[in-house]
């Protein structure tokens with residue numbers, strides 16, 4: 088009978104060697120380093136904690152999302168001071184401010200090679216997506232909203248499957264059970280500086296998007312994006328989708344250029 092201790096040691100050495108080779112090879116592809124610069128792990132504890140923080144409402148600080156509700160030249164009879172009342176177009180929820188480690192994480196994710204961040208980002212944003220879905224819930228619970236990624240910017244737009252916002256929407260979908268759909272076309276780009284013909288073409292591109300053909304036709308939409316600054320892209324997307332007769336109940340984004348002074352949670 089063979090002595091098991093005589094074969095166990097070489098096997099263990101072979102296993103250790105294999106692990107070392109894998110580690111080295113992976114190290115060549117993705118350095119064993121968190122996007123914040125801390126070494127030894129692909130995602131350090133601090134950054135993991137950052138991505139696990141509760142999403143907060145940021146639409147109040149997105150200038151392009153404000154709709155004028157009321158304009159008073161002088162104080163109203165009810166005592167309201169002269170001024171302009173605004174109401175945000177839609178609720179927007181973000182994991183934090185686009186600065187410091189969160190900015191490093193977003194850039195590492197957007198610039199590729201950090202696919203391991205996608206499920207972590209999705210885990211952070213899933214409660215926000217669920218909260219927005221619950222707020223916009225229809226009587227039939229099976230017809231909750233559809234997650235729609237805002238297309239990547241012109242120039243960096245790549246085919247489906249490599250689009251980072253689409254990957255995030257898919258990952259949030261896996262966590263929440265909400266369906267997701269890609270809208271083809273140039274939905275996310277602003278209208279500024281475009282000729283009427285270009286605008287018309289853009290509108291046609293949106294109209295031929297995949298959403299109206301979905302099995303969930305007419306279901307409301309939650310937009311998914313990486314960073315919100317003024318909210319102009321979310322507004323353009325929401326208005327384009329609105330022209331299709333589809334309601335946008337909110338947006339989830341990883342980071343916001345600004346945070347409100349008083350934090351509001353859903």
Ligand SMILES: [Zn+2]
Nearest residue numbers: 121123131134
């Ligand atoms: Zn880190």
